[in-house]
Amino acid sequence: xxxxxxxxxxxxxxxxxxxxxxxxxxxxxxxxxxxxxxxxxxxxxxxxxxxxxxxxxxxxxxxxxxxxxxxxxxxxxxxxxxxxxxxxxxxxxxxxxxxxxxxxxxxxxxxxxxxxxxxxxxxxxxxxxxxxxxxxxxxxxxxxxxxxxxxxxxxxxxxxxxxxxxxxxxxxxxxxxxxxxxxxxxxxxxxxxxxxxxxxxxxxxxxxxxxxxxxxxxxxxxxxxxxxxxxxxxxxxxxxxxxxxxxxxxxxxxxxxxxxxxxxxxxxxxxxxxxxxxxxxxxxxxxxxxxxxxxxxxxxxxxxxxxxxxxxxxxxxxxxxxxxxxxxxxxxxxxxxxxxxxxxxxxxxxxxxxxxxxxxxxxxxxxxxxxxxxxxxxxxxxxxxxxxxxxxxxxxxxxx
Amino acid sequence: xxxxxxxxxxxxxxxxxxxxxxxxxxxxxxxxxxxxxxxxxxxxxxxxxxxxxxxxxxxxxxxxxxxxxxxxxxxxxxxxxxxxxxxxxxxxxxxxxxxxxxxxxxxx
Numbered sequence: 001x002x003x004x005x006x007x008x009x010x011x012x013x014x015x016x017x018x019x020x021x022x023x024x025x026x027x028x029x030x031x032x033x034x035x036x037x038x039x040x041x042x043x044x045x046x047x048x049x050x051x052x053x054x055x056x057x058x059x060x061x062x063x064x065x066x067x068x069x070x071x072x073x074x075x076x077x078x079x080x081x082x083x084x085x086x087x088x089x090x091x092x093x094x095x096x097x098x099x100x101x102x103x104x105x106x107x108x109x110x111x112x113x114x115x116x117x118x119x120x121x122x123x124x125x126x127x128x129x130x131x132x133x134x135x136x137x138x139x140x141x142x143x144x145x146x147x148x149x150x151x152x153x154x155x156x157x158x159x160x161x162x163x164x165x166x167x168x169x170x171x172x173x174x175x176x177x178x179x180x181x182x183x184x185x186x187x188x189x190x191x192x193x194x195x196x197x198x199x200x201x202x203x204x205x206x207x208x209x210x211x212x213x214x215x216x217x218x219x220x221x222x223x224x225x226x227x228x229x230x231x232x233x234x235x236x237x238x239x240x241x242x243x244x245x246x247x248x249x250x251x252x253x254x255x256x257x258x259x260x261x262x263x264x265x266x267x268x269x270x271x272x273x274x275x276x277x278x279x280x281x282x283x284x285x286x287x288x289x290x291x292x293x294x295x296x297x298x299x300x301x302x303x304x305x306x307x308x309x310x311x312x313x314x315x316x317x318x319x320x321x322x323x324x325x326x327x328x329x330x331x332x333x334x335x336x337x338x339x340x341x342x343x344x345x346x347x348x349x350x351x352x353x354x355x356x357x358x359x360x361x362x363x364x365x366x367x368x369x370x371x372x373x374x375x376x377x378x379x380x381x382x383x384x385x386x387x388x389x390x391x392x393x394x395x396x397x398x399x400x
Numbered sequence: 401x402x403x404x405x406x407x408x409x410x411x412x413x414x415x416x417x418x419x420x421x422x423x424x425x426x427x428x429x430x431x432x433x434x435x436x437x438x439x440x441x442x443x444x445x446x447x448x449x450x451x452x453x454x455x456x457x458x459x460x461x462x463x464x465x466x467x468x469x470x471x472x473x474x475x476x477x478x479x480x481x482x483x484x485x486x487x488x489x490x491x492x493x494x495x496x497x498x499x500x501x502x503x504x505x506x507x508x
Contacts, residue, residue, distance in 0.1 A: 067433060067434075071434050086433060086434065086436070089433045090433050090436055090438060090451055093431040093433055093438040093449075094438055094440075094448075094449040094451070096431065097429045097430075097431060097438060097439075097440035097449050098440065098448075098449065100429050100440070101429060101440055101447075132432070133431060134431045134432055134433055188445065222429065223426065223427040223428060223429050223442060224426035224427040224442070225427075
């Protein structure tokens with residue numbers, strides 16, 4: 001069948017994307033009509049459309065939800081298509097288990113050195129917020145460590161063979177200012193570790209009250225090991241940060257996470273809003289809920305939606321959010337925006353000095369030298385002042 | 401918590417004492433995809449996930465608590481409405497494979 005004839009297609013959104021959005025919302029409503037056989041598509045897609053849909057589901061990390069919809073016959077498929085999505089799902093689950101094993105080892109490593117941790121994003125959300133972790137796959141391991149233990153954590157990981165992707169611009173910079181660091185073990189497995197100090201790059205990452213992330217936790221059991229995740233409200237806000245301040249455009253999976261947590265009914269919305277206010281991130285919360293509700297077509301009368309949509313974020317926050325949502329978004333732009341939220345003048349000076357005059361080993365992997373780096377920065381700033389149709393974002397450690 | 405097959409690992413399932421009970425090894429990670437079971441037993445870096453098809457998901461559910469081969473066979477036979485003896489013959493090598501991989505262990 002033709003996808004376009006089965007869906008309310010608009011010129012802006014491809015049909016496969018629309019169907020992927022409905023799959024990303026699959027099972028949320030809980031109504032029989034929504035989950036009924038054929039509710040997503042009563043006829044199998046033709047092979048070309050199916051391939052696009054499966055590719056989209058992989059990219060958006062919703063293969064588990066697609067497999068569930070196929071198993072429930074909400075999405076009609078041929079036998080071959082059903083086998084293909086089952087195979088893709090099993091492959092994704094194999095990857096999830098390998099990453100969970102790595103996570104267990106990493107937590108053991110940190111614990112063994114007396115360092116605290118919180119498991120973030122996929123691994124935590126899959127177990128704590130979804131009815132079945134097989135519905136929520138993830139691509140890397142995300143761990144939060146305390147800012148004051150950042151240097152120790154990096155040291156412990158390096159001794160265990162993990163290599164940081166980039167050097168620190170100046171000593172002490174990371175434990176004060178960065179979102180996090182990607183570490184890999186190039187000679188020993190392909191798992192990527194995203195070690196976090198806070199929840200986002202740029203100004204919104206610096207206004208998060210880090211002590212709130214450590215005040216409470218939820219425990220999840222992976223095999224025989226208990227690991228700690230953020231508490232529900234902090235986990236929800238992190239999903240909001242991820243959806244709004246992360247990839248542009250956002251993947252469907254963080255939007256599903258937002259909806260999943262909102263609609264489970266165990267979220268303390270007062271606490272969520274209180275945190276958002278004290279983190280100066282009401283604009284992020286509001287935009288994330290708007291985006292999830294619009295994209296997934298959720299019930300606008302749901303309590304989470306009505307409560308959050310009644311917020312009126314300060315104009316400063318809306319302006320700061322603009323730096324993330326702009327098509328001209330750049331690492332340099334976010335770094336400059338971050339200066340405004342650093343309160344102490346001495347910290348401002350440290351931050352600017354470290355980025356303006358970093359150590360040579362921070363510069364050399366990416367630029368031919370200081371002069372080359374300055375030229376790129378100047379070009380980025382110049383380009384940032386005038387509108388352009390398309391400009392690729394620079395790859396940076398914090399942009400990950 | 402098990403570090404893999406215990407000292408009875410040389411005791412294959414089919415030769416285990418009739419009263420022997422089997423249970424999931426505590427460190428085994430698992431996921432279900434319909435009736436397919438994906439397992440990653442605790443072990444070294446080289447240990448790769450096991451993919452078990454058939455009625456593996458149900459089998460794994462039953463292995464949450466210590467259970468004898470004959471009890472497993474009886475449970476599955478009741479669900480699938482077949483003879484338990486036939487199931488027991490087919491089940492022994494599956495348990496043996498899971499035990500060898502370190503995914504299940506003998507209950508103390």
